[in-house]
Amino acid sequence: MSEPYIAPSWNAVPTGTTPPAPPTLSSPRNRQKLGIAIGAGVGVVLALVGILGFWTPGFFISTIYDTGALQKGVLRVLRDNYEIAADAVACPPSVPVDEGLQFSCNALVGGQQRPVTIRVVADDGRFEVVRPQ
Template structure:
């Protein structure tokens, strides 16, 4: 599991990547831990979209092997709620591509799927 980080959030460092022994296809999705949501209290908890974008950037480069990665933008106001889905946009090789995100737990664990 890969941990996303943001200000005000405690997260473990990602484990070191093992050298590949043979060519392999990237996984269809990678689960990562959420940065600390930006809201609390009676209102719904929301993801820090800037921190999620950084987590997506890490997954795309480290797990999916994306090398020509430009800006990664995730929409603000996404609730920390299991089952919720949304898309970030990543500039890959000069092309804007959607990156599907699925929230796995109410604690903020989310899955980053391969770019479309």
């Protein structure tokens, strides 16, 4: 009597041998590939943050007033439009150009400091000087 015939399967392993181990991350080649993939992903994320962050204006860029020019502009409005005999104006440094922002400057009128309210009316730098009381 002969032994029955067993057809080989695709995953059959010859008798007396062990199947090959699946690839693991412990091999240097696989770790290198994983490192390259992670590095590339991090690089793409950093590039996007950098590009979007510096886009005009972005996360990292904000427009601020030139303090000297702002003070001259407020002084001119007080003298020419409101006919107030102001001697000087002092505004805070690094005021951001953000539409809707309201801040105060101090005007020197007749030796007395008087607060002057400024409103930013547009992101292009236009502002409004509120008539002092």
